[in-house]
């Protein structure tokens with residue numbers, strides 16, 4: 001790895017900027033994301049920062065089961081994020097629909113539409129687990145191992 005690539009890898013690992021989207025959550029998982037940036041859990045120790053625009057984020061953090069109404073918004077937000085990027089799915093809902101499974105409003109699982117790099121289980125997961133999931137995604141970005149990075153490599 002050349003020195004510039006090494007520097008980029010360190011930067012990606014140490015400054016995961018996230019953009020959060022609620023794709024149909026009950027709000028339980030979203031409530032757990034807020035404290036991740038608080039002094040108590042201190043996600044900033046790993047460089048984790050919330051961004052107001054997907055264009056400034058490295059990691060898309062998705063909460064909730066994917067509903068039919070939110071599907072296009074999630075796809076648009078994912079498309080707006082610059083590569084390389086990662087996706088972290090929070091809670092049981094994005095994977096299985098959880099308590100909403102079987103509803104005609106549901107269109108998941110999330111990875112039917114966008115590649116998911118890290119699944120954080122729980123209903124809801126604790127802030128420590130969410131921070132660990134974001135750190136794992138940042139490490140994948142540094143290693144060039146996210147689904148987005150692998151797809152880019154294949155198409156070269």
Ligand code: SF4
Nearest residue numbers: 026028091092093123
């Ligand atoms: S995983 Fe649980 S807390 Fe999180 S959005 Fe689903 S039902 Fe709510």
